[in-house]
Amino acid sequence: MPPKKSKPPLGDEKAGPSSSKADPSNEVITMAWNLTDMVVQKICEEEPWAVANVLKLLDDGCSIPFISRYRKEMTNGMQAEKIRDVAAAGEELKTVEVKVAAVFKQVTKSGKMTGGLKGALRNARTIEEVEHLYAPYKTGSKTTLAERARKLGLEPAAKVALEEPWKFNLNNFVKPSQKGLASYAEVEKGCQHIIADIISKDKDCLDKIRNLIKLNGATITSTKVKPKKGTEEHPDTAKFANYSAYRISLNSIRPHQVLAINRGENLKILSVKVVLPDNTVNNFKRWCELRWVKSSAPGAVQGLVKTSIEDAYNRLIFPLVVREIRSELTKNAERASIDVFGQNLQRLLLTPPIRGKTVMGVDPGFKHGCKLAVTSPIGNILYTGFMFLQPNNAYAQRNMIAEVLHQHRCETIAIGNGTACRETETYFADLIKNGAFAPLDVMYCIVDESGASIWSVSPDAAKEMPDLDPNLRSAVSIARRLQDPLVELVKIEPKHIGVGMYQHDVSEKCLKDALDGVVEDCVSFVGVDLNVCSATILRRISGLDVGKAKKIIDHRDKNGQFVNREQLLQVKGIGPKTYEQCVGFVRIFTQSSTLASSSHNADNDTKDEASHETLTKTGRKRKAPSSKSKTTKKAKTEVKPNPLDMTCIHPESYHIAEQVLNKTGSEVTEIGHSSIRSKMQRLLQTTSVQELAASLIGSTDTQCGVPTMQLILDGLQQPMDHDIRAEYEKPLFKKSLVSIDDLRRGVTLTGRVKNVVHFGAFVDIGVGESGLLHTSRIHQRLLRRGQPLGLGDKLEVKIINIERLKGQKGQKPKTKIGLDLVAVL
Incomplete structure (x- = not known):
């Protein structure tokens, strides 16, 4: 069977001219606007060339963290958040392109495509606009008034009224025996509907009304809907009291107000309207008259066209504009809400870890008691149990807690902020105040436990802690959230973490995509130790997913620890593109490998219940390689480690990094030490970063850019335990409370x-x-x-x-x- 011919890409104006002659339905429509220009208009503030490069990189399969960190020269240093905005705007416009192509093909196939409709489709910029144009041609939809008039053969008369009004004569179309043409008035009405349809789909007309609205604004009003006779008010009516008689300008309304109004409207508590200023409406109608009414036309024709303009505005243009305004308001409000949610999530995920502390996690509760879990500095479970706050056994509880804390030398308590948090905090604050834990210097911290209970009953939690009661798993999660928030929180669906508002009023898909992107950014920029991380956190790395992360872990368990980054290419399913996207965000620390092995031995001695992941150099426990892999590990001892694999420098820039080391007279073994920092500073006293970048050649025989050079300099000088989360505020510890x-x-x-x-x-x-x-x-x-x-x-x-x-x-x-x-x- 001969191979199928691939279809030309959407937007290729040279594609398929011969096929379009043979079959009009094969014609490819091109948009009248340029994708990059449209994205620049939406995003603003960014250089067109940088936006074009971002769109191309995204089309090439590059991830946002990769573009943000390793392609700064191509993006003018664009941050991840801005790249995500460009990606969202590009996807939205591509969706419009796809929709236009589908509508064009469908209407052309039905034989109803006209030049005016084609032009309107080529200029469409939103899905709502395309839907408006396509509505009359949908299968099963009611035929529009204009379409009915066209079927009666009145389109020529309508065009004459607009183009050659002195030839206009409707008497020729009157047919007393045919419905719709039986009288002069019916014929005139049909012409009016066609003219109104032409005006409503004219690009200049739509642009004019949009520009007038931008100039003069509009008003959003909401009023309380009176319940139908015999029915009760909605139980949530009181929540919308502020919007029961509300009026605000389009330019002043805030995102949370838009979402609140939308919610009230969906619940049928509020009635919402868009009101345009009188001068906007009058100016638009005058403009239309100047455009469509010829001064030389007979009075009757002028009257017909003016009536058609009025009809076009009231019945077609104004409803379209209202839909566009409401849609744009909702999109912007959702985007703003998701942005706030994302910013909050990012700050939460980047909360600095508490290193080297044994922590007691407390999941507060009344009826079933407080759940307790003590975890080691590397997250292993040392103790689990219950505590009850009833006064009659307070003494016994105090002795039990003191014994556990002393046994594990634990001076840090993480208390979940759920039910009974206040009472639990009071209890521990009193014990600390009265010296119940002396000589231990015990402090406590309130930890947000959002999502912990949901995760504790999930399949992932059961797999990680199969022998542990789900209630106790949440206490373990609370303790680990204090020790390393990012590692623990990546296990939970972002929407359950509870750091935003209105998450139920926004698109669930958009929210999930945005929050998943934030998690990917955070995990990637912090980096993971490839030899001790779990699949749960590895799948959040740029370029990886659940399947690829599992294959990497399976490869590690079967063949032993990775010696260098290049060995990732030996993993089945990790090709050159995936390797390029993820390799800069993984680290290989020889010290952490040793710690992981020690942690495993200690676990066997203490019978810890579960392992826990790590990000960088924390040495959390992982599954030891099976005995079958010992031979494989021995055979791989010839593979040499590369100290550059411990840095954020991408392997594609190793050639440049080695040149920098040569210029400073440094060895790769000095990476991250104070000696190399001194040498770098001496070099930069005589040579600027720009000059240094211009003097070095990369692996592709091109000069190194300044952003890449700065990344290399930072990567060579940063200590091996460098953590970007150190820049953020640490959790707040307390010994007492305020009532x-x-x-x-x-x-x-x-x-x-x-x-x-x-x-x-x-x-x-x-x-x-x-x-x-x-x-x-x-x-x-x-x-x-x-x-x-x-x-x-x-x-x-x-x-x-x-x-x-x-x-x-x-x-x-x-x-x-x-x-x-x-x-x-």
């Missing part, structure tokens, strides 16, 4: 940002209820380098308002706390 009853207006407290939303930030001030720091109270002069607040930021805040609310039946009363920003610590 919510002690709070008064004017009191100044220290707290941590727990969540960031569009209207401010929620701050944990250690009283069981987070206070709201409204945007109006976030003074820009107090922010560091003008940077916005992020999760984990340590603040000094002043209480400006306290409102104690009555709780609903069966629930504890809540307190609303208003805060003012005093300082960013």
